[in-house]
Amino acid sequence: VDTREADSMPIQKYSHEVSAGVFRTAYWSVRNSPIFDSAGRILYVVHEVEDITDYVNDASKRSANVDPQSMGSDQTQREIEVYLRTVDVQKTNEKLRSREENLLKTKKELLDQLFDRALELEKSEADIKVLFAALKENQEWLAATLRSIGDGVIATSSEIDAKLVFMNAVAEQLTGWTFEEARGRPVREILSMFDKSGQKPIENSIDRVLRTKNRDGMSNQSTLKSKNNNQFIIEDVAAPILNAHGETSGVVLVFRDITDREMNLRISQNAKAEVENERENFRKLFRQTPEMVCMLHGPEHTFEFVNEAHAVALGFDATGMNVREAQPESVEVHSILDEVYRTGITAELREIPVTLGIKLRYFNLTYAARFDVDGKVNGVMILGSEVTGQIEARETMIKAKEFSEAANASKSAFIANMSHEIRTPIGVIRGFCELLQDDDISPAERHEYLSRIVRNTKGLTRIIDDILDLAKVEAGKLEVEEIKFSLKDLLNEVVEMFVDLAREKKIGLELANNSSLPEFVHSDPTRLRQILINIIGNAVKFTSKGSVRVLVDIKKDLKRGVKYEIRVIDSGIGLSRDQADRLFQPFVQADGNTNRLYGGTGLGLVISRRLADALGGSIVIEDFGEGAGCTFVISFYDGIRSRESGKAERAASNPSLAIQRAAEAVKKALLDLRILVADDSTDNQMLVKRILTKHGASVELANNGEEAIEKGMSAEFDLVLMDLQMPKVDGYEATRSLRAKGFKKPIIALTAHAMLEERIKTKEAGCNAHLTKPINSVELIETIKSLSRNPP
Secondary structure, eight states, rough: OOSSOEEEEEOOOEEEEEEEEEEEEEEEEEEEEEOOOOOOOEEEEEEEEEOOOHOOOHHTTSOOOOOOGTTTHHHHHHHHHHHHHHHHHHHHHHHHHHHHHHHGGHHHHHHHHHHTTTTHOOOOOHHHHHHHHOOOOOHHHHHHHHHSSEEEEEEEEETTTBBBEEOOOOHHHHHHHHHHHTSSSSSHHHHHETTTSSOSBOHHHHHHHHHSSSSSEEEEEEEETTTSOOOEEEEEEEEEEEHHHSSSEEEEEEEEEOOOHHHHHHHHHHHHEEEEEEHHHHHHHHHOOOOEEEEEETTTTEEEEEEEHHHHHTTTTTTTHHHHHHHHOOOOHOOOOHHHHHHHEEEEEEEEEEEETEEEEEEEEEEEEEEEETOOOEEEEEEEOHHHHHHHHHHHHHHHHHHOOOOOOOOHHHHHHHHHHHHHHHHHHHHHHHHOOOOOHHHHHHHHHHHHHHHHHHHHHHHHHHHHHHHHHHTTTOOOOOEEEHHHHHHHHHHTTTHHHHHHHHHHEEOOTTTTSSSSSSEOOHHHHHHHHHHHHHHTTSSSSSSEEEEEEEEEEEETEEOHHHHHHEOSSOOHHHHHHHHSSSSOOSOOHHHHHHOOOOOOOHHHHHHHTTTEEEEEEEOTTTTSEEEEEEEEEOOOOOOOOOOHHHHHOOOHHHHHHHHHHHHTTTTTEEEEEOSSSSHHHHHHHHHHHHTTTTEEEEEHHHHHHHHHHHSSSSEEEESSSSSSHHHHHHHHHHHHOOSSEEEEEEEEEOOOOHHHHHHTTSSSSEESOOOOOOHHHHHHHHHHOOOO
């Protein structure tokens, strides 16, 4: 150091023990070299040690003048120095080659040095552009990196109002500002900062760094309110950006959203507080909870604590008793308790049956082992709730669901069948109507076609009547009326209806005479006729050989008076037990093949039973068997008797016959009557007009309710036939309007609506009668005749 020159020390010889009693001699060449800075000052000294042991010991390497035994001689010293210089030259050459190989690797370093010297050397413009392009590339790389990191990053200028110069995507998301919107704006407009509670505005970290000239730590926690009014709890750190001269050129802010972490922390803290509170109220809750709670102690399972719910379920407070004493019948529980006490493993049982007293009840039970301070099982805790009611309700629901599904299936089958039953007569009617349009058919063919149309129309009407009756029954709105009539005549009339069919099938049809039957009975002959048609009709339909017999018995009932029992006995296909059980269910026939073989809607028996119930009687299957025929018993009670003329009552027993006779008597009874027909259907207009003019009436037509009002008040009409559903003004409103304007003559509602509610509604509107479509011409003429002779 004093001489400021390199210094070489003599060859040094060292001996050291490498193992017990074995020494190794090493030779070192030592050199000290000073290193200077650009001002000529010594920065440090390099102390170099070269191990030359191999050179000294290997005669093939060293000079012949070097004697290992005289290492201190000048000659040896010089030889070694020559050797060392040679080694130095070799090392220098190797270093030069290495440096040449690394020149390409130091390109960036050289470019940086050229950039530092650019101002002094005034490099060419092309070089400067290259350097700026590299700088731009580096800046873009840095910006891409900042955009990709998971924290928000904002960079600002160093002015007092700190304008934003950069923000990444995370910062855009948290602040609600896009970079394009925020660029050049004061950062305090972008960062709306509040304390952690979100109530008190605070200074942002960037302004604080510019004010204090110090770095702001990551421990800052505050609330950031975004442009779109979202709030985030953040941690941030801000630091000044220093240029090459150590001056502040801006501030960088790094911040992250810790809202979820803080919320989880708060939740955790709240949960801990709740747990502590629960522990305080644990025993109190046990006593008050509606669930059963009890503590058992020891291997005998002695009740140490029971709450009120357990005492209620058990029927008494079992404190101090062991389980086998308190519940000797609950053997299913004893083994579970023993197992939990032995293993310490919790047992959870759902809907376990437990016998309490003589009743089997169901519980959800949890058996949990209790432990002492040493971790040994010393008892069992039982938590439970009774679910007997839920299980019973579930079973009820399952049965209800099965019943509903079966009912739906039956209803679907019924709808499909009903479609067939309705479409079949409609198809027949339509087909024969098309045939009637031919000009070359004979009168006999025309009569045959018309007969078939009438027969299918009646069948279709019966189907619709059945559906309406069922709807009435299901709604509880079926009406019956008590009328005095001849049961004998009614039975003869119904049996006579099926004589031709029985003759075609070559089976017998017999109505047994009962001389003890009274001349008149009191009930609803219309509903009883409907029942008899269904039951006797079924008997004839399902009998292919043998006979059908109808018997009537009279029985006395001390409470309800005289009871009539009508037995319909057939020798047909019969019924199985399962078919008999399902026979009176809606939409169900005895067998799925029944409809395909015999037809029918599956409504007749259901309606018949409901009608019988409405009459105060019943329908039962008295005898049946597969292939052995059936016996149906129809029963009803007689009402209050009164003596009147037998002729009038016999007419009541056969209203269709009475109407027919009346129609014949009044074939021209409508002569000179002027009638207004209001209907929006031209087909119905033509039909009604033809019926009325055939019986001598003069007919005027109205296409809607508005025309009906106008024509009804502008001319003298003896009667109005009013359809209810018409455009512009319906039949109800038209009737009310006519009555309000002073129209006093009869108005008859002629409509497809057949329900009782519609009859009441038409009466309230001002109609004097209610007739339903399809039109029964005999009933229509009789009603018009009655109202024209006896005006209201």
